[in-house]
Amino acid sequence: MPIIDMEAKPVADTWIEGAILYRIAAEPLVVPFATLVELSPGELREARPIGVRVVTGTETDRLFAALDELELIVIEFPSFRDGRGFTLATTLRSKHHYMGDLRASGHILPDQFAALRACGFSTLETSTSHPPEQWLRALATGGTAERPTGPLLKRLLSQGDSRPRETLHLHIGDKEQG
Amino acid sequence: MATHYVTASRLRDGASVWLGDAATWVDKIEGAQRFEDDALETALEAARADQADHRVVDVHPAPAPLTYREQIRTQGPSVRADLGTQAGRPARADVLPPPPSELVRSPYAGLYRYDEYDRQFLRDRAAQFRQQVERRLSGELTEDEFKPLRLMNGLYLQLHGYMLRAALPYGVVSAAQMRQLAYVARHFDRGYGHFTTRQNIQFNWIRLEDTPDILALLAEADLHAIQTSGNCVRNVTTNHFAGAAAGEVIHPRLFAEILRQWSTDHPEFTYLPRKFKIAITGGPIDRAAIHVHDIGIMAHRNDAGEPGFSFHAGGGLGRTPVIGVRVRDWLPVKDLLRYVEAILRTYNALGRRDNIYKARIKILIKEMKSDAFIQMIEDEFAAMPEDYNVLDSEIIASLQARFVEPPFESLPPVSASLDAACAKDAAFAAWVATNSYPHRVAGYTCATVSLKPTGGIPGDITAEEMERVADLADAYSFGELRVSHEQNLVLPHVRLDDLYALWSGLVEGGLASANIGLVTDIISCPGLDYCSLATSRSIPVAQRLAERFSAPERQREIGPLDLNISGCINACGHHHVAHIGLLGVDKAGEEYYQITLGGASDDKASIGSIIGPAVASEKVVDTIDAIVDAYIKRREPGERFIDTYRRLGAAPFKAAAYAGD
Numbered sequence: 013m014p015i016i017d018m019e020a021k022p023v024a025d026t027w028i029e030g031a032i033l034y035r036i037a038a039e040p041l042v043v044p045f046a047t048l049v050e051l052s053p054g055e056l057r058e059a060r061p062i063g064v065r066v067v068t069g070t071e072t073d074r075l076f077a078a079l080d081e082l083e084l085i086v087i088e089f090p091s092f093r094d095g096r097g098f099t100l101a102t103t104l105r106s107k108h109h110y111m112g113d114l115r116a117s118g119h120i121l122p123d124q125f126a127a128l129r130a131c132g133f134s135t136l137e138t139s140t141s142h143p144p145e146q147w148l149r150a151l152a153t154g155g156t157a158e159r160p161t162g163p164l165l166k167r168l169l170s171q172g173d174s175r176p177r178e179t180l181h182l183h184i185g186d187k188e189q190g
Numbered sequence: 191m192a193t194h195y196v197t198a199s200r201l202r203d204g205a206s207v208w209l210g211d212a213a214t215w216v217d218k219i220e221g222a223q224r225f226e227d228d229a230l231e232t233a234l235e236a237a238r239a240d241q242a243d244h245r246v247v248d249v250h251p252a253p254a255p256l257t258y259r260e261q262i263r264t265q266g267p268s269v270r271a272d273l274g275t276q277a278g279r280p281a282r283a284d285v286l287p288p289p290p291s292e293l294v295r296s297p298y299a300g301l302y303r304y305d306e307y308d309r310q311f312l313r314d315r316a317a318q319f320r321q322q323v324e325r326r327l328s329g330e331l332t333e334d335e336f337k338p339l340r341l342m343n344g345l346y347l348q349l350h351g352y353m354l355r356a357a358l359p360y361g362v363v364s365a366a367q368m369r370q371l372a373y374v375a376r377h378f379d380r381g382y383g384h385f386t387t388r389q390n391i392q393f394n395w396i397r398l399e400d401t402p403d404i405l406a407l408l409a410e411a412d413l414h415a416i417q418t419s420g421n422c423v424r425n426v427t428t429n430h431f432a433g434a435a436a437g438e439v440i441h442p443r444l445f446a447e448i449l450r451q452w453s454t455d456h457p458e459f460t461y462l463p464r465k466f467k468i469a470i471t472g473g474p475i476d477r478a479a480i481h482v483h484d485i486g487i488m489a490h491r492n493d494a495g496e497p498g499f500s501f502h503a504g505g506g507l508g509r510t511p512v513i514g515v516r517v518r519d520w521l522p523v524k525d526l527l528r529y530v531e532a533i534l535r536t537y538n539a540l541g542r543r544d545n546i547y548k549a550r551i552k553i554l555i556k557e558m559k560s561d562a563f564i565q566m567i568e569d570e571f572a573a574m575p576e577d578y579n580v581l582d583s584e585i586i587a588s589l590q591a592r593f594v595e596p597p598f599e600s601l602p603p604v605s606a607s608l609d610a611a612c613a614k615d616a617a618f619a620a621w622v623a624t625n626s627y628p629h630r631v632a633g634y635t636c637a638t639v640s641l642k643p644t645g646g647i648p649g650d651i652t653a654e655e656m657e658r659v660a661d662l663a664d665a666y667s668f669g670e671l672r673v674s675h676e677q678n679l680v681l682p683h684v685r686l687d688d689l690y691a692l693w694s695g696l697v698e699g700g701l702a703s704a705n706i707g708l709v710t711d712i713i714s715c716p717g718l719d720y721c722s723l724a725t726s727r728s729i730p731v732a733q734r735l736a737e738r739f740s741a742p743e744r745q746r747e748i749g750p751l752d753l754n755i756s757g758c759i760n761a762c763g764h765h766h767v768a769h770i771g772l773l774g775v776d777k778a779g780e781e782y783y784q785i786t787l788g789g790a791s792d793d794k795a796s797i798g799s800i801i802g803p804a805v806a807s808e809k810v811v812d813t814i815d816a817i818v819d820a821y822i823k824r825r826e827p828g829e830r831f832i833d834t835y836r837r838l839g840a841a842p843f844k845a846a847a848y849a850g851d
Binding site for chain 1: 305307308311322330335338339421448451452454455457458459460461462463535538539543573575579580584585588589592
């Protein structure tokens with residue numbers, strides 16, 4: 013299904029899903045989390061970009077250890093009511109300073125657009141029941157669009173902070189090397 | 191034998207409907223068709239097609255003869271013969287009078303002053319919900335998808351229709367807001383509301399298509415229904431005498447408001463494993479039941495005299511009642527949000543999602559062992575950037591400035607006119623003794639309005655009564671009211687000199703029951719008369735108990751006693767933490783009540799113990815009477831029921847309860 017960015021604009025998707033064995037090819041490759049777990053960090057250092065697909069609830073320490081090699085992390089929501097993906101995304105961005113593409117996938121609702129963005133997602137995979145036009149509409153209607161301000165507490169907490177409002181919740185720092 | 195009906199709830203207004211002849215839905219059971227076993231599946235399939243068409247929800251078979259629950263669904267609440275299908279469902283009037291919000295606001299009521307951002311935010315949320323309701327009615331959203339969205343706006347589907355739960359943040363409500371609630375009750379509901387143990391108000395007869403209008407009306411009075419349901423951080427509760435009682439370390443409403451603003455629409459914590467309840471008390475006395483909350487916060491001072499908090503986590507009632515674990519002895523005020531966030535992040539990542547009965551934080555703490563859980567919170571807390579979400583003194587002062595201190599007068603600490611009135615009128619003196627509480631400002635008192643009259647429904651209040659207490663609050667309490675978790679109202683700042691006039695106004699309105707803290711001040715959930723989860727009717731039991739103990743002398747003789755009733759294991763009536771708790775259970779279609787003794791929700795919080803086999807509904811009142819008599823016989827002078835129980839244990843009460851068996 014079409015991939016969109018956080019402005020609900022279509023994004024060209026060059027990633028292919030597959031097993032690590034097809035390593036000769038040059039296309040960016042998304043592997044399942046189980047594959048990532050089996051590999052040593054050295055094996056991930058490839059010429060081709062590597063991404064991983066994670067279902068929330070999996071043991072994530074191995075994921076955190078491999079972040080430097082990953083250009084894409086797809087977080088799959090088993091149900092839109094399962095909010096673990098929001099905490100995983102926040103943890104990746106704020107605690108581990110992950111700067112690559114963070115994509116939401118699975119059962120997600122246009123009503124969650126603002127929350128997905130605030131937790132640091134950069135793209136999302138739409139579905140047949142919630143195609144891109146529904147996300148565009150969610151963006152256009154007041155309640156879901158990111159507000160320029162916030163209640164007094166949030167305005168005060170963000171004072172003197174030049175970062176865009178939607179990342180305030182995250183406090184993304186500079187990515188650490190090595 | 192035709193063994194089953196097919197029933198559902200109508201999407202538009204939540205009314206129970208029944209599959210009749212020719213595959214039509216009818217309102218009354220008399221027109222319903224019964225199906226043979228072999229035809230039932232086909233009928234259900236046809237009915238579910240209507241569900242897919244978005245005309246009905248929750249299609250299910252109902253056995254014939256009907257179960258007790260389904261009988262109540264066909265009629266209406268057994269305690270209100272004037273409501274439900276049994277009485278007909280009037281249509282909403284086409285033209286409504288202008289709402290009270292177009293008049294003045296209460297200038298001093300202890301509310302956080304909203305600014306244009308806050309008001310617009312609520313208007314936008316109402317508009318967003320309007321669009322979600324439209325998408326539901328058009329079929330773009332399935333019931334499965336819509337349900338969490340409506341729950342996030344406080345809208346439940348109950349036995350007889352939709353119930354809307356509006357938040358009264360930390361239980362504070364102004365006279366002007368109370369009039370707006372009365373307007374909603376009168377024009378969109380059936381003329382009344384129900385105050386809950388979470389300091390909220392519930393309306394029981396709401397039509398789905400009206401809810402966007404109601405939310406828009408509430409928004410104009412700075413009220414909303416956000417996060418009164420769903421698996422998110424719920425309305426933060428506090429002590430109902432906050433800011434009025436003497437001796438507080440901090441102003442708990444301020445920090446409850448800070449937590450409210452932080453948690454509202456929180457991007458990370460809106461789809462938690464389960465609902466999440468936070469209570470905060472300003473110290474040193476716990477009147478907010480912090481030990482039975484997911485997070486309970488108590489303010490106190492350290493040795494250097496600085497204010498800060500101690501934290502309990504993992505407390506809760508429901509099917510697994512637990513007293514919270516103390517997770518931190520001391521936290522500086524500035525770290526409040528950071529620490530709460532560390533707890534929630536740990537919980538959201540690890541809380542169980544496979545079983546809703548095991549999804550609360552209390553289960554997580556139990557399964558992990560509390561030391562391991564505390565370590566994880568501390569690790570998360572330590573990993574936060576130093577400057578993240580720090581509540582510095584300027585931020586706190588800015589929010590504090592939004593609470594306007596009432597213009598208290600300088601008064602003598604005693605009132606000659608009050609003393610004279612008490613001497614002259616024994617009924618007034620009795621009301622003063624039970625329904626007033628010392629104020630921090632000389633010459634003032636906190637007055638409690640009991641919503642537990644004999645024959646009434648605990649926590650229910652009519653639109654006229656709402657308007658009366660609003661007028662009295664304007665006249666005698668700077669326009670400020672509170673809702674207590676015991677389901678009563680409080681006028682927090684009444685001059686001692688005005689107390690007699692206030693009481694006279696309450697007497698006129700039938701609102702002067704002098705029973706606060708006594709045996710008839712019963713906390714009760716709505717039970718099977720309203721609630722789709724309940725297994726028994728708690729309200730009639732509360733009514734029969736109130737009737738038995740109605741004599742004022744008898745109540746005063748018994749003294750302070752907490753008696754709470756829950757209509758099912760979810761324990762909304764807080765029976766676990768009552769001195770005497772009653773839990774309704776269904777035994778082969780009959781209502782029975784399990785009795786627990788020794789619970790408490792104060793500083794010595796404890797979960798009550800079951801004393802023996804559940805007793806039949808009709809025997810409950812005699813049994814409680816016998817337990818109370820056993821206490822009176824054995825108590826030492828001045829000893830409360832709970833203290834006698836703690837001294838003697840359950841044995842004498844058990845013997846009295848089952849003496850006739």
